[in-house]
Amino acid sequence: MGVTIKDIARIANVSHTTVSRALNNSPFINEETKSKILEIAKELNYVPNYSAKSLVLDRSYNIGLFFTTISKVTSPNFFYETVSGVNSAIGNNYNLVVRGIDDYKDFTFVNSKNFDGIILMSQSSSDNSFIYYAKDKKIPLVVLNRDIDDSSIVNILSGDKKGSYKAVNYLIEKGHKDIAIIEGKKGFNATIERKEGFLNALIDNNIGINSDYMVEGDYTTSSGYKAMKELLNLKNKPTAVFCSNDEMAIGAMKAVTEAQLIVPKDISIMGFDDNRFGEYMEPSITTVRRPIKEVGQKGVERLFDIINNKRSSGEKIYVSTELVKRESVAKLK
Numbered sequence: 345m346g347v348t349i350k351d352i353a354r355i356a357n358v359s360h361t362t363v364s365r366a367l368n369n370s371p372f373i374n375e376e377t378k379s380k381i382l383e384i385a386k387e388l389n390y391v392p393n394y395s396a397k398s399l400v401l402d403r404s405y406n407i408g409l410f411f412t413t414i415s416k417v418t419s420p421n422f423f424y425e426t427v428s429g430v431n432s433a434i435g436n437n438y439n440l441v442v443r444g445i446d447d448y449k450d451f452t453f454v455n456s457k458n459f460d461g462i463i464l465m466s467q468s469s470s471d472n473s474f475i476y477y478a479k480d481k482k483i484p485l486v487v488l489n490r491d492i493d494d495s496s497i498v499n500i501l502s503g504d505k506k507g508s509y510k511a512v513n514y515l516i517e518k519g520h521k522d523i524a525i526i527e528g529k530k531g532f533n534a535t536i537e538r539k540e541g542f543l544n545a546l547i548d549n550n551i552g553i554n555s556d557y558m559v560e561g562d563y564t565t566s567s568g569y570k571a572m573k574e575l576l577n578l579k580n581k582p583t584a585v586f587c588s589n590d591e592m593a594i595g596a597m598k599a600v601t602e603a604q605l606i607v608p609k610d611i612s613i614m615g616f617d618d619n620r621f622g623e624y625m626e627p628s629i630t631t632v633r634r635p636i637k638e639v640g641q642k643g644v645e646r647l648f649d650i651i652n653n654k655r656s657s658g659e660k661i662y663v664s665t666e667l668v669k670r671e672s673v674a675k676l677k
Contacts, residue, residue, distance in 0.1 A: 412467035414444035429640025466490035507665030508541030519676030524557035524582035568592025572599035584612035590619030608674035627671035
């Protein structure tokens, strides 16, 4: 049988209420007593009984991390970085439950008894019904990745539009004017933001917009490969291609190689996200680092603030992107 609060109380010669307060970091206990109790708990390898604790405190000790979708076009790297960031910030006091919204026929299971709070990695407006369901049920909620037009919601965002603008502007600085884009999944917020940044960079540099240079992808490697095949079949091929994520950039590079062309000598490739494999490609991929892990960590910090301090005011927090210069972009002579 495991060590209980009563065992710690007996050894520390205090009440079990005092032990409970120390373990829950209550302000209603002096630091000396708290330190003594925590030391005893550590020596005895005390493991909290969260089932009993949740009944007493009316908490589930579950944090839900929901994606718009897991099974469709959520890239492995994006999924890994999000889960890693959120999980690293949660610590040992909560369980992390990861689900896709499209797994649910209805949201009955999503309630305050099962989740103390929810972090939503939002990818499209199809999430809106879930967001307002959680709000209606008064479940603490933080939305990542997609700008929500609701001042009561905490939003953690990366600057996708600014990031893609910087990327395309860098290509232009390198002398490129015939620049194509391989877009992401239609309807996804990131797809829209990155395309807007691409177009704005062209407009601000007085470069004409060529509709033939705008090809759809869906964030998968295979879609990048297919889209690049389309671009290579054009009579006037682009000299540079901005891919809306690194997975598609990898697929695009394969298509270029199969066409017996060389990256970046014959065609430059720019990615987005800074996939952990990108720097090990040959050539390594010039990209935009989007700190998804940090976005997830900040999301947890704000969620715990809402849970512990009962705060309901919304805010928007931006995490900056960074241009990462590697080998896949050449300067035109």
